[in-house]
Amino acid sequence: MNTRVFYDELAARYDLLYADWDASIDRQGRALDTLLTTALGRGPHTVLDSACGIGTQALGLSRLGHRVTGTDLSPVATARAAAEAAARGLDVKVAAADMRALPFPDASFDAVVCADNALPHLLTAEDVRAALAESRRVLRPGGLLLLSTRPYGELRRSRPASEAPRVRTGPDGRTITFQLWHWHEDGERYDVELFQLLPTGATWAPCTSTTTYWALSEAQTAQFVRESGFGEPVWHPASATGFHQPLLGARRPLPRPRSTE
Structure with missing residues (x-):
């Protein structure tokens, strides 16, 4: 079964994966916000959640004041994310989109979040590189990628x-x-x-x-991130962030200063 069908089917009951979905929204939002503000300074920041599902991370970040756009391969999931945002009075823009072909101009966001083990749905090196290249493209220079996976090592x-x-x-x-x-x-x-x-x-x-x-190991994932043009990636263990999975952080490099010689 392909990934879109899996999440189309799961969208109506995805919140039932959590003992308390609203508490998870708040907890994950706070964990991501800490990493965002540590790396980029006080926000609000423009954030793309490139695998937003029904909105777990997007809602949490929006509730903390960030300007969030959510995309997901599943249009059923993004429709629910939009409804959940509206029900909470949050302004989260959503669109159905493949993370390998994002519908945004270059340098549109301060940060890209790709959480909840979304990247490992891509089963070839070519697809992983395509998704990471798109994340880099839509980040502004100096912008931050936050990526979470299971501890696959x-x-x-x-x-x-x-x-x-x-x-x-x-x-x-x-x-x-x-x-x-x-x-x-x-x-x-x-x-x-x-x-x-x-x-x-x-x-x-x-x-x-x-x-x-x-099941990409931490070392494999970090190497793909390097090959896609990001600065040196850093893994943040779940025990340090309060997030439910290890989080990788990496920056899009700033342009090199022009030589004055």
Whole structure:
């Protein structure tokens, strides 16, 4: 199943992945805001969330005053992101777009966020380089890329077959979400079956969606970022930022001063 179909199907129930989605919106927004302001100074900043989904990071950053645009491959997800922003009185512009071909002029943003393990949906080096090149293109000189992935260096060594279940308790009952992972022979790519059991009175209704990831190690991801023309990337562990995944930060270099000789 392709990535767009996976997120089109998941958009209506994506918030059920979280025990408390609104708390996660605030927590992730604060973590990203700290990195943004540390690197770029006090905002507000113009931020592109290039894989915004239903808006988790975009809503959090907008709530903190940043000028946020969200794009995603899934038009169903971006429509929900727009509705969630409107319901909260937030001005988040959204568009359905592929991160490998962003519909913005050069140097449009102070920062680009690509979070929640979005880049590993790209399964070839050519596609990863294309997405990173587009992020660099739409950043102003000196602008900041913030990219989060799972900690794949360790995960590729252990090759887990599943992820622990998550439970969300809501007004209709408990929703249970869990994943099965099926590793490819190359040891780097894997298919995910995402199961959700939705409460329906005394029982549950099952929903299943499937997608594929490339488990790029931290070193591989950093090397792709370097090759795409960014300055030296820095990984920020989740324990240091309060974000739920490791975050890579890298700047688009400033132009070199012209020689006066």
